Amino acid sequence: MYRVDFNKLRFLICDDNPHMRRILRTLLHSFGAREVYEAEDGATALEMYTHYVPDIVITDWSMPIFDGLELAQMIRQPESKGNPYAPIIMLTGHSEKRRVTVARDAGVTEFLAKPISAKGLYQRILNVVANPRPFIKTKTYFGPDRRRNTTNTYIGPERRGSGEVEVMQQPSLLEKARSSI
Amino acid sequence: MAKDKPGTIEVQSFGTHHVITQPNPLRKVLLRVPESDLDDPIGRAEKALAGLSGEFKEWMSIEADRLSTAYDAIKRDGFDDRTREELFRAAHDIKGDAATFGYPSAAVAAESLCRIIEHAPDLGAVPPQLIAHHINAVQAIVRERTKLDTAVVAGVLSKQLRGITDEFLTHANRDRPEHLEAILAPSIVPNE
Numbered sequence: 001m002y003r004v005d006f007n008k009l010r011f012l013i014c015d016d017n018p019h020m021r022r023i024l025r026t027l028l029h030s031f032g033a034r035e036v037y038e039a040e041d042g043a044t045a046l047e048m049y050t051h052y053v054p055d056i057v058i059t060d061w062s063m064p065i066f067d068g069l070e071l072a073q074m075i076r077q078p079e080s081k082g083n084p085y086a087p088i089i090m091l092t093g094h095s096e097k098r099r100v101t102v103a104r105d106a107g108v109t110e111f112l113a114k115p116i117s118a119k120g121l122y123q124r125i126l127n128v129v130a131n132p133r134p135f136i137k138t139k140t141y142f143g144p145d146r147r148r149n150t151t152n153t154y155i156g157p158e159r160r161g162s163g164e165v166e167v168m169q170q171p172s173l174l175e176k177a178r179s180s181i
Numbered sequence: 182m183a184k185d186k187p188g189t190i191e192v193q194s195f196g197t198h199h200v201i202t203q204p205n206p207l208r209k210v211l212l213r214v215p216e217s218d219l220d221d222p223i224g225r226a227e228k229a230l231a232g233l234s235g236e237f238k239e240w241m242s243i244e245a246d247r248l249s250t251a252y253d254a255i256k257r258d259g260f261d262d263r264t265r266e267e268l269f270r271a272a273h274d275i276k277g278d279a280a281t282f283g284y285p286s287a288a289v290a291a292e293s294l295c296r297i298i299e300h301a302p303d304l305g306a307v308p309p310q311l312i313a314h315h316i317n318a319v320q321a322i323v324r325e326r327t328k329l330d331t332a333v334v335a336g337v338l339s340k341q342l343r344g345i346t347d348e349f350l351t352h353a354n355r356d357r358p359e360h361l362e363a364i365l366a367p368s369i370v371p372n373e
Contacts, residue, residue, distance in 0.1 A: 001218065005210040017274050019240045023281065026233055030226035055207060062273055085203065093277025095368045113369055114277035115288070118226035130211055135201040
């Protein structure tokens with residue numbers, strides 16, 4: 001059985017609602033976390049993200065200035081100075097499937113629909129700690145692999161191009177041998 | 182923990198994408214414990230949350246008053262980007278928080294109001310009573326919660342509001358298939 005040692009983790013929570021921030025802080029401290037930083041909007045959160053370098057970000061979606069979706073997109077900049085790989089858990093009152101897809105496409109690692117529960121939050125944190133997914137970089141996306149499972153029975157179109165490894169052409173040994181004569 | 186250096190990043194390049202893998206930077210916080218381990222972080226957190234519950238009524242009153250204030254601004258100034266956004270944000274917060282605070286019926290009513298704001302083709306054309314009933318329902322549910330017999334009434338009231346809202350939105354969006362699809366799509370929250 002595995003357990004998360006929360007007192008070694010640094011969290012950044014971002015929610016414009018002070019009551020929800022208090023609940024989140026209470027839950028994280030009860031899990032054992034000591035370092036919990038709070039921001040009430042996306043802009044402040046981004047600044048704190050760069051300054052405190054949290055291990056895990058928990059953010060609301062709807063917020064003033066810029067929202068949780070934009071925050072995720074700004075963190076997931078592969079060329080940025082900060083860490084673009086930190087797990088992002090989106091905790092939101094939005095409960096429609098299309099929202100989950102939009103959040104996923106912004107680079108969000110886990111989605112947790114409100115109402116919040118201690119169990120739901122713990123499980124999302126355990127998942128990002130124990131089962132990190134590789135990151136995928138394409139022309140239009142940078143973030144955790146959106147394919148959580150691989151299946152041999154998938155019958156839809158292959159969206160990741162040819163899937164072939166990019167091969168650097170090298171002269172064959174025979175060609176090398178001939179050219180050296 | 183955050184000060185630990187990240188491990189070596191491995192990049193595999195494919196035709197249209199790169200797969201980037203790095204050793205799990207958080208693996209050190211994953212502890213293997215025996216099955217007999219009695220520590221219960223979830224139970225501890227639930228107790229802590231219960232310890233906050235004494236403040237929930239006041240928090241909920243603040244949220245409900247914020248919703249009423251946002252609606253008062255609309256009655257005074259009409260719908261514009263600012264007033265619409267504030268009403269949506271207030272309703273959306275109640276939708277997300279009210280069940281945690283012990284007011285699940287208020288969450289249902291607030292969600293119904295959020296759906297009106299998100300999907301009505303013209304908010305100015307929404308019957309004012311429909312919005313007013315949602316605001317009044319949330320206020321009543323919060324105000325009357327301490328009475329034992331109000332839980333059932335609150336549940337029925339919220340469900341009726343949701344039913345009327347869905348009927349209105351389905352009709353109003355009959356020529357807007359993308360909205361109709363969103364309105365009729367099931368929620369990802371179980372038992373909602």
